[in-house]
Amino acid sequence: METINFRIQGMSCGHCVASVKQAIQSVQGVDSVTVDLASGSAKVQGEAAIVEEIKKAVQEQGYSASQTEE
Numbered sequence: 487m488e489t490i491n492f493r494i495q496g497m498s499c500g501h502c503v504a505s506v507k508q509a510i511q512s513v514q515g516v517d518s519v520t521v522d523l524a525s526g527s528a529k530v531q532g533e534a535a536i537v538e539e540i541k542k543a544v545q546e547q548g549y550s551a552s553q554t555e556e
């Protein structure tokens with residue numbers, strides 16, 4: 487289990503946060519996720535191998551995700 491940080495682009499309200507959170511949670515291997523609107527970021531606890539699947543799930547909802555160091 488690792489902590490993986492993402493920068494999420496395109497979120498503008500609480501509904502966006504809920505959509506992104508749900509998209510990430512739907513990925514197999516994700517244990518928990520927190521999404522922060524103000525900083526446009528998401529912190530995921532899960533397996534390191536799922537990064538690309540998370541990006542894809544977020545993109546399918548109309549947002550973009552890129553992995554960051556912090």
Ligand SMILES: [Cu+2]
Pocket residue numbers: 497498499500501502503
């Ligand atoms: Cu929104």
